[in-house]
Structure formats: C-alpha cells, structure tokens
Amino acid sequence: MSIVKLNNNGVKNATAFGSITTSGSMVFIKKLTASSSSTLSFVDGSSDVVLDNTYKEYVFTFNNIHAGTDDRGLQVGFRDGGTDYDATITSTVFRAYHQEDGGESSLSYDNGLDKAQQTTFQQLSVDVGNENDNSVSGYMHLFNPSSTTFVKHFMAVTNGQSSSATNQSFNHFTAGYCNVTAAIDAVQFKMRTGNIDAGDICLYGIN
Numbered sequence: 001m002s003i004v005k006l007n008n009n010g011v012k013n014a015t016a017f018g019s020i021t022t023s024g025s026m027v028f029i030k031k032l033t034a035s036s037s038s039t040l041s042f043v044d045g046s047s048d049v050v051l052d053n054t055y056k057e058y059v060f061t062f063n064n065i066h067a068g069t070d071d072r073g074l075q076v077g078f079r080d081g082g083t084d085y086d087a088t089i090t091s092t093v094f095r096a097y098h099q100e101d102g103g104e105s106s107l108s109y110d111n112g113l114d115k116a117q118q119t120t121f122q123q124l125s126v127d128v129g130n131e132n133d134n135s136v137s138g139y140m141h142l143f144n145p146s147s148t149t150f151v152k153h154f155m156a157v158t159n160g161q162s163s164s165a166t167n168q169s170f171n172h173f174t175a176g177y178c179n180v181t182a183a184i185d186a187v188q189f190k191m192r193t194g195n196i197d198a199g200d201i202c203l204y205g206i207n
Helices: none
Strands: 003-007 010-014 026-033 040-043 057-067 074-079 089-099 105-109 115-118 136-143 152-161 168-178 186-191 196-206
Touching (some): 026 040, 074 152
Antiparallel strands (some): 057 196, 089 168, 152 168
C-alpha cells in the first residue's frame, strides 16, 4: 500500500513507513535558571539566544517555577525592537481548577486576564503559592516572531498549585497575538509582583 504525505515540499509517495523523512524536531537553544530573579529574559543575539528567522516556531518550557511572593502569577512580555517589553497584545484566556478537598471546581473564561490591544504583560497563571511544594509548570509556543508582515501568535498552557488559602490545582490556557508589524526580538518572564525564587525556563526552536 502506498502512503501519501503532504508537506511544504509537495507530495511524497512511500511504500513503507521507514522511508518517510519527517521534520519538526526541537532544537535546544538556551536555559535560564531563576535564583530570586526579578526577570528571566531571552534576547536575540545575546548570551547565545536565537530568536529570529532561524526557526519559524519557538517553544518555551516552564519547569517548577516557584514564586518568591505568595499568590502571584507568571507573566510574559514581548519586545518589538525597542527597549521595553510592551508589544501590543490581544489575547483570550480560560481556566480550569479543582480544590484538593474536592469542595470546588470550575471551567470558565477569564475576562480578567484577556487583553484587547494592551501593552502590559500577559499573565499566564494566577494564584501561585510560595510554600515549598508550590510551583507552576507549562509551555508557550511563539510563531514566526521575525515576521514583519504578520501578527505574531502565541499559545500557552500552565498548570500550578495555588496558595494555601485555596489549595487547588489550576490550568490556564492562553492564546493571542502581538499586533505589531515589527519583529519580536526578545521575550521576558516575571511574576506579577516579587521574584521568581527558583525554577528554570528553556527555549527551543522547531525545525
């Protein structure tokens, strides 16, 4: 039986799975480890960071981000060629959570975190606790940040443990775009207030 594969190079026929060459591998670029850090910044061309037209898609992974201050969320900002992380964002957010005692759960749109043409940081999670076992993990995709024609889309998923006041597992699903024609040349992460006490963020390029 012949297998037909569609890709950017056209149509390929193969008679066995092993004869198809696939792409889409993740290439590690940079890891930043927090230590009571106010920000973690990935700047193209600085400290071995690549965030240009080398790749059309980039992925950031968040590994056990521990907040220095209780009840604070992880945020992201995008730089569009200037010095500030103030690229204009339009986004949408929904959230699911379940308390440890099973007393409450919810799945809902979060209109307190979405943005409509705003230049402030986009929140990717809320209510992260700062106890020893509290943290937030997840990932964010950023598509074609070097484009000077199209908006720059991003999608993020985070899972965390909230502050001791509510003791819940939460998921945030965030998607949006930087509505600018300039290239995005840097991405910065921080907590809403306070420091990132510990954890790491890694950057990958997608072939």
